Amino acid sequence: MNSKPANLTFKLVLLGDGRVGKTSLVLRYVNNVFSEKREATVQASYLTKRLVIEGVPITLAIWDTAGQERFHALGPIYYRDADAALLVYDIMDSDSFTRVRNWVKELQQMASKPIIMAIAANKSDLVRSKKFDLQDAESYATSIGARLFVTSAKLGTGIEEVFLDIATRALQKKKESAESFSPTPPRKGMLLVDDEPEKEPQMKCCS
Ligand SMILES: Nc1nc2c(ncn2[C@@H]2O[C@H](COP(=O)(O)OP(=O)(O)O)[C@@H](O)[C@H]2O)c(=O)[nH]1
Numbered sequence: 546m547n548s549k550p551a552n553l554t555f556k557l558v559l560l561g562d563g564r565v566g567k568t569s570l571v572l573r574y575v576n577n578v579f580s581e582k583r584e585a586t587v588q589a590s591y592l593t594k595r596l597v598i599e600g601v602p603i604t605l606a607i608w609d610t611a612g613q614e615r616f617h618a619l620g621p622i623y624y625r626d627a628d629a630a631l632l633v634y635d636i637m638d639s640d641s642f643t644r645v646r647n648w649v650k651e652l653q654q655m656a657s658k659p660i661i662m663a664i665a666a667n668k669s670d671l672v673r674s675k676k677f678d679l680q681d682a683e684s685y686a687t688s689i690g691a692r693l694f695v696t697s698a699k700l701g702t703g704i705e706e707v708f709l710d711i712a713t714r715a716l717q718k719k720k721e722s723a724e725s726f727s728p729t730p731p732r733k734g735m736l737l738v739d740d741e742p743e744k745e746p747q748m749k750c751c752s
């Protein structure tokens with residue numbers, strides 16, 4: 546058979562405070578560019594990235610904000626049908642990490658289904674000390690079933706890894722749900738057939 550596997554599209558939303566580098570991460574990942582002078586108004590809005598995982602073609606539909614996160618007004622359309630979220634904070638700004646927790650809460654309220662999450666500690670190029678403590682961020686990530694990635698949109702580090710983690714887990718989840726759903730219809734059908742002969746003789750016998 547030469548049937549191609551269906552192309553799977555996963556919706557990934559970017560979340561995090563303004564200026565933490567969300568747009569920069571997406572633009573580095575999709576277009577491999579970076580600008581120091583990114584204006585607050587520059588948006589990526591919606592970009593797609595194709596990748597192949599274990600032979601399966603996947604499209605990541607990446608939704609970036611247009612800066613509305615500053616007013617905490619992303620709205621239901623942004624979250625609707627999202628498969629995954631990338632939560633971003635600025636590694637030099639502990640407030641922006643604290644607010645990741647709020648974004649996770651909002652996400653859990655707004656999303657229509659359980660969501661795959663990863664956290665990016667961005668701007669790692671600004672860290673001088675090698676012994677930078679990420680323990681809190683790592684244990685928080687584990688507590689919400691996410692992995693923490695240290696990224697720099699400026700240097701292009703950690704970025705492939707975080708998007709690949711999200712895409713791989715989204716694919717895994719899709720496979721698992723396909724496995725748990727597909728055996729169900731045939732079994733139901735068999736049960737119905739099994740039931741029939743029992744009922745029929747009963748009806749004949751008693752009428
Ligand atoms: N040094 C450094 N600056 C970054 C990095 N990522 C983003 N920036 C800068 O941080 C500012 C805000 O970035 P932007 O992508 O617009 O953030 P957003 O508001 O979260 O989308 C810009 O001046 C970027 O150039 C990074 O990894 N390292």
Ligand SMILES: [Mg+2]
Nearest residue numbers: 567568610612
């Ligand atoms: Mg932005």
